[in-house]
Amino acid sequence: MQDLNGKTAFISGGGSGIGLAAARALAAEGARLILADIDQGRAEAAAREIAALGADALPLQLDVAEEGEWAKARAAADAFGEVRILFSNAGVGGGAGRFEVYDPEVWRWNYAVNAHAHLYACRTFLGEMKASGEPAHLVITASMVGIVPPPISIAYISSKFATMGIALGLRNELRDTGVGVSVLCPGMSATRIVRTTRELRPGAQEQGAAAETSAAMDQVLAGGMSPDAIGRRLVKAIRADEFYIFTHPEWRRLAEAQVAEMLAAFGESADPGYAGDDIDSLLAANNARRMNASVAR
Numbered sequence: 001m002q003d004l005n006g007k008t009a010f011i012s013g014g015g016s017g018i019g020l021a022a023a024r025a026l027a028a029e030g031a032r033l034i035l036a037d038i039d040q041g042r043a044e045a046a047a048r049e050i051a052a053l054g055a056d057a058l059p060l061q062l063d064v065a066e067e068g069e070w071a072k073a074r075a076a077a078d079a080f081g082e083v084r085i086l087f088s089n090a091g092v093g094g095g096a097g098r099f100e101v102y103d104p105e106v107w108r109w110n111y112a113v114n115a116h117a118h119l120y121a122c123r124t125f126l127g128e129m130k131a132s133g134e135p136a137h138l139v140i141t142a143s144m145v146g147i148v149p150p151p152i153s154i155a156y157i158s159s160k161f162a163t164m165g166i167a168l169g170l171r172n173e174l175r176d177t178g179v180g181v182s183v184l185c186p187g188m189s190a191t192r193i194v195r196t197t198r199e200l201r202p203g204a205q206e207q208g209a210a211a212e213t214s215a216a217m218d219q220v221l222a223g224g225m226s227p228d229a230i231g232r233r234l235v236k237a238i239r240a241d242e243f244y245i246f247t248h249p250e251w252r253r254l255a256e257a258q259v260a261e262m263l264a265a266f267g268e269s270a271d272p273g274y275a276g277d278d279i280d281s282l283l284a285a286n287n288a289r290r291m292n293a294s295v296a297r
Helices: 017-028 040-052 067-080 104-131 154-173 193-200 208-222 227-240 249-264 279-296
Strands: 008-012 032-037 057-061 083-088 136-141 179-185 244-246
Touching (some): 008 017, 008 067, 008 104, 017 040, 017 227, 032 067, 040 057, 104 179, 179 227, 244 249
Parallel strands (some): 008 032, 008 083, 136 179
16 A cells, blocks of 8 residues: 555554654544544544644544444544545553463453454454555554464454464455555553553453563563554555564564474374375365355346
8 A cells, every 4th residue: 555645544542652753643644533542531532633734634533442433433434535544543451360260251351352352353444445445454463473473462462462463363354355454563562551551441450470570571671672663664564565564573483492392393193094084175175155256246
């Protein structure tokens, strides 16, 4: 998607952090921005900042975890401009605590924001983006922890693994359309995600060691990469139609070690008499289904 000038971009989590940084970078290319955020004040402040840069900007209060609220996003886009860049970005941390005692309510909330919201975003905008016949692009924010899991919250890690699966599946589905897809996998970034998580999480606030871990992570992230650098890198990826957006190359050695471990685990078949899965037929069957769907349209 080479020409971003005049294109409408919808950004969830657009009131701060990577979402706002992406808005700045897209505004510099002449894009028009719908900035959705659960905090109305942050959305409005972000829109004023983008407008001061000379770009059209519309603030929108949106809880991405509530499917019914996405009707507001649809209405905003109908009035402002047809979305051609969709950045499904809003996310929260998972908090701390051992898996066997993790609060199910917090778990469900974490997945609703970090994984389910991508479905709601695509149900709202992706069909029109595909049908328009115009170049369009979808970016989904995952994380390096969705590839290489460090010893942090299992809720956060697993929800980001789910996001990676969504993005990989969408790459297959969108291969023969005019919609490009990218998955953003940042490492440590100087955002307010830890504070947002504390403010919004359901149930009781974390106490004791969990609260100490949360405070420590906030300090660690404060020294992370500037979101503006990530926003500029994202724009380059949209232009080049890159799928993986890796912003922190220092994670490569961890990814290499993990992939090497996986490959080393492939040995002899569990059933030496089995002929082996017919991978080519599997791919051909799914390609045929996609072609039939295209003909039906």
